[in-house]
Amino acid sequence: MNTKDISMRNPHVLLLSVAVVIFSCFAVFYFWGTELTKFSGRSSEYALLEDTLSTEDQKGIAYFAFGDFSALDSDSLRVSASPWKLSTAALALAAADGELNDISTDQVPHIFRQYGFHFPERIGNWPEDLAAPELLWPLGQNVGYAKGHMLPIGVTIGNIGCAACHSSVMYTADGSPDLDRVWLGMPNGSINLEAYTQALFQAMLDYGVNTELMLAAVDRLYPETSLSEAFTLRWFILPEMKALIAKRNSEFGRLLPFRTSLAGATNGLDSLKRRLGLIPEGAVLTESIFNSVPDLGGRLWRTKLLNTGTYAIPNIDRNATIWPADIDEGHRRDLAGIIAYFTVPSMGVKTEVALTSIEPSLWITRWMQHYKPQPFPGDIDRALLPLGKQVYAQNCASCHGTYSDNLDAPELLSFPNWEGNVGTDPQRALLLTKEIADTVNSSLFGQHISARTVTSYTAPPLTGIWASAPYFHNGSVPTLWHLMNPESRPTRFKVGGHRLDLDLVGIAGIDDGEGGWLPPDDHSPWSIPADVDTNAFGLSKSGHEQEFVHLSEDQKLALLEYLKLL
Incomplete structure (x- = not known):
């Protein structure tokens, strides 16, 4: 006998189920942004490798490439991380000039490559005694599903990892870049976080205001998205992202109050000042060093x-x-x-x-x-x-x-x-x-x-x-x-x-x-x-x-x- 049969015979079970759903929704709304609605997750690519790692060397290269450093959670999402599915949906819509029917998962590698992220077929210096990793996301974007600690909420989060800056395309005998092969540990002379953050900011300005279009794009790119994640994206993540983008746009017309990089050169100093609260609210830094x-x-x-x-x-x-x-x-x-x-x-x-x-x-x-x-x-x-x-x-x-x-x-x-x-x-x-x-x-x-x-x-x-x-x-x-x-x-x-x-x-x-x-x-x-x-x-x-x-x-x-x- 299935759950539907039981609930039809016993209306009290059905009423209790509805009550639980209503209470959960109320609790999420009421406690959003508090300890009760915190969520955290792990890098999906590292999780796939973890059981195969037997030595410290193996753990080292795997964590360097795919480790999340506990940075896939609700706290980092409000600072540096991104709601992965909304971000890629916005960038895909921007690439397709807002045409929903023109976006597909095939776009994602090209979208991220233009900002210097790698989407290789293999890693040139991956250990021979370790199974080749399953490359699910752009190298240097650690992605994982973060679920609520107390309440049934969750969202897929992406955050920068070591390999974003410290992995390079391999080079051929004439100096040409081989985009299908990368070498971990070499400098990424093409990573352009400034172009990436500005493109994401503009895409959210252009398309993030349209809730139904954004969620339709998420569904098109990620049809496996759960009801819990769809609920969290619709009612909490997307409204908060809209408010943040509108606030930043009115304050200084960009996502961050400083330039984050050139290509192949990053701005860790201003990022640190921001994280330590040493940039005055509303101030824009014009003298950045890369x-x-x-x-x-x-x-x-x-x-x-x-x-x-x-x-x-x-x-x-x-x-x-x-x-x-x-x-x-x-x-x-x-x-x-x-x-x-x-x-x-x-x-x-x-x-x-x-x-x-x-x-x-x-x-x-x-x-x-x-x-x-x-x-x-x-x-x-x-x-x-x-x-x-x-x-x-x-x-x-x-x-x-x-x-x-x-x-x-x-x-x-x-x-x-x-x-x-x-x-x-x-x-x-x-x-x-x-x-x-x-x-x-x-x-x-x-x-x-x-x-x-x-x-x-x-x-x-x-x-x-x-x-x-x-x-x-x-x-x-x-x-x-x-x-x-x-x-x-x-x-x-x-x-x-x-x-x-x-x-x-x-x-x-x-x-x-x-x-x-x-x-x-x-x-x-x-x-x-x-x-x-x-x-x-x-x-x-x-x-x-x-x-x-x-x-x-x-x-x-x-x-x-x-x-x-x-």
């Missing part, structure tokens, strides 16, 4: 993180030289404490939630201990390598680390954690104020981070530098050749969706004779490029000039070939 995304090679050799070295391991000599024996579990755990804090500005989690991510961050450092970037895909003039190694040892190693004598795959042997001033744009360092450092130090993370103000920068290891264009902390120089020839550095160029020039080592371009480095005519960018104007605030191309004055052209050429190995 940080070029680095390769993760050699990052465990550091005593301090960020290009300014602002976050240091507490109770340690910040400028201590690190040797292989120093990178033990204690050192990795110290760095994991800092890495976990990055989830506060990037994913919008609360400080106490970020503390729970120290252990998975430790798994990630275990994977990073063995990480290597994609081998240089082009030709290397091996006859120049001995001279290149010598030039590096005499002119670069004291700041950027000593590498082994191996001329096939040099290994980092020591790293000096040098910091100082080589004339690069100072604004990023100067904008990190004592107020910010004190707020971090006085938080729950004060035991894991020693934050400070600085006036200079920390030299990075150069592992993976061939794929890290554009160069300098602010991404103001398109190729290593231009870096070594300061008088030839362009004033303007584009970054994002680019091809690499494997001879000059960096973004492929053509000198227009007027200070511009223009994209080649035979290459169509696969993502939305950003314009780099080195006359703009914080984007000066100056610096690191004296280091090349005394080098001959032959020495520069040899050094360029050697750097391809790292």
Whole structure:
């Protein structure tokens, strides 16, 4: 006998069921935004892998690629995360000019690729002893269903993960991007969070006001959506999103009160200030600084993180030289404490939630201990390598680390954690104020981070530098050749969706004779490029000039070939 038969015979059961539904709806309406209506979930892609992970290395790469860092919940949804189905529906409607019948799931990879997210067929450095992951969402968008703790509500949430910025398309022998293959840990020189957030803002302005159209688009893209989620989207998430978009539009005409990125360069400082409540209500920041995304090679050799070295391991000599024996579990755990804090500005989690991510961050450092970037895909003039190694040892190693004598795959042997001033744009360092450092130090993370103000920068290891264009902390120089020839550095160029020039080592371009480095005519960018104007605030191309004055052209050429190995 089924439930319908029972309820027909016993009207009291039917009345009780109706009463439960009515009470649940009333409770959700009444308690919305309180502890009772909190919801949380987990990354669906990581959940599919979890039972197959047997070693810390495996956990590390899997969590790096798909881990949610406890950032799929109602708290982060009000700060940085997005209601995934509504967001993709709005973007799909925008791509189809509002024509409901023209949207489909086939659009989703293209929509996200144009903002620099990857939708690959495979991950090039995925461990051979681990089952290949099922790639359900754009890499770097961790997505999962978050359900209510107390009441029958729920919503699918998407939030930025490590792989959004720290995974790259792989490159072919001519420098072309292979969109079907990515390499975890390499810098994503095309991720354009500014274009993404602005497009989402405009799509919600244009289509979010139409509840029925939005929900019809959700149903078209996600026909499996449950009644509970549809109810939550209609009556709570969508109205709250409409109100937020209208408020932001009236305040400053954009989703966030600052520019979130160029392409391949992010704005973690302003994101942190916003999360710490250090941006006045209604204020718009006009002087934002962007940080070029680095390769993760050699990052465990550091005593301090960020290009300014602002976050240091507490109770340690910040400028201590690190040797292989120093990178033990204690050192990795110290760095994991800092890495976990990055989830506060990037994913919008609360400080106490970020503390729970120290252990998975430790798994990630275990994977990073063995990480290597994609081998240089082009030709290397091996006859120049001995001279290149010598030039590096005499002119670069004291700041950027000593590498082994191996001329096939040099290994980092020591790293000096040098910091100082080589004339690069100072604004990023100067904008990190004592107020910010004190707020971090006085938080729950004060035991894991020693934050400070600085006036200079920390030299990075150069592992993976061939794929890290554009160069300098602010991404103001398109190729290593231009870096070594300061008088030839362009004033303007584009970054994002680019091809690499494997001879000059960096973004492929053509000198227009007027200070511009223009994209080649035979290459169509696969993502939305950003314009780099080195006359703009914080984007000066100056610096690191004296280091090349005394080098001959032959020495520069040899050094360029050697750097391809790292």
